[in-house]
Amino acid sequence: MSTATSSLSEYREQLKNNRLGLWLFFVSEAFLFTGLLAARFYLWGNTRPDLDQNLGVIVTVILLASSFSMNRAETAIVHNDRETFLNSLLVTASLGLVFLVGVVGFEWQGHIKPQDGAFGAVLYGMTGMHALHVFSGIVFILIIWNNGRNGHYSGERHWGVEACAIYWHYVDLVWVFFYPAIYLMGKVAH
Amino acid sequence: MDSTTIFVAVVVFIVMSIIGGGITIAVVLYQFNLLISGGALVVPPDTGPEDAMERIAWKKERDDKLASKTRLSGAYRTGVMVLLWLALLTAIEFVASMIGVSTVAMFLIAFIKAAIILQFFMHVSSLWLEGESH
Incomplete structure (x- = not known):
């Protein structure tokens, strides 16, 4: 077996362990987010605060679109299409930033404040924890983009990109449950 | 109405x-x-080089490039289809909330969206693969 083949097989073995580790991290994160969801149903019951529905659906669509561009970036590096990879990463980070502005810059400036009882506590707890993950995801993407610009990844070796992409999709996955729980489920409490 | x-x-x-x-x-x-x-x-x-051996290598390279290009456009197409499905389900979710659909039904839609993301974006099945790239 040549050195290159041996090195590649070692890398693949390591990749398997890396993936398992990342998914275990997601399981631990799932406990955190499920706890927040449980708090929402315990404290809000079948009601919800009167939030801007348009804003909710817009930020949701933006996050979904960012997941698409992240998937495009990952697909591009798998096929050694570096230009699409780098551009798609920038698009993803920009969409993530727009999502953050939508939640922190607009939703948090609404009529509900953190001190407004159960509605305020849960709303800010859920959106705040999620926004923190979006922010860390953007930082992660920018690091990957910088590494990619310096030629650190190839079609065969791109674990960093894969981890970043899966992390970003996980953030999207959490919002898939948070969006209906915050904006859509239950009757508006007056 | x-x-x-x-x-x-x-x-x-x-x-x-x-x-x-x-x-x-x-x-x-x-x-x-x-x-x-x-x-x-x-x-x-493009007819390729005149020499027979060079021509075989040229044909192989051309076929590999074509196959890679086909795989790439197929993967991009899958991404677009996933995005369209997620957008459609989000629209259904939005309309369902307007007409007062139950929480269970809303969760069901969310679970379908989550399954799509897990399978097509997060490649959860790669956990069972032998270190293959997806």
Whole structure:
């Protein structure tokens, strides 16, 4: 077996362990987010605060679109299409930033404040924890983009990109449950 | 017709228009692209080198490139389809909340969206693969 083949097989073995580790991290994160969801149903019951529905659906669509561009970036590096990879990463980070502005810059400036009882506590707890993950995801993407610009990844070796992409999709996955729980489920409490 | 029915009809119309419009634009762009780069009038057929051995290597390289290009465009297409499905389910979720669908049904839609993301974006099945790249 040549050195290159041996090195590649070692890398693949390591990749398997890396993936398992990342998914275990997601399981631990799932406990955190499920706890927040449980708090929402315990404290809000079948009601919800009167939030801007348009804003909710817009930020949701933006996050979904960012997941698409992240998937495009990952697909591009798998096929050694570096230009699409780098551009798609920038698009993803920009969409993530727009999502953050939508939640922190607009939703948090609404009529509900953190001190407004159960509605305020849960709303800010859920959106705040999620926004923190979006922010860390953007930082992660920018690091990957910088590494990619310096030629650190190839079609065969791109674990960093894969981890970043899966992390970003996980953030999207959490919002898939948070969006209906915050904006859509239950009757508006007056 | 009450206002809810009208609202639902308008939302469905808008969603269908967006999807229909997107498909139309995609088809037009695809045909335009074929016209420019795929036609024999614009790109002369490349016959490759004269030497037999060189020609075999050239053909292999050309076929590999073509296969890679096909795989890449297939993967991009899958991404677009996933995005369209997620957008459609989000629209259904939005309309369902307007007409007062139960929490269980809303969760069901969320679980379908989550399953799509897990399978097509997060490649959860790669956990069972032998270190293969997806």
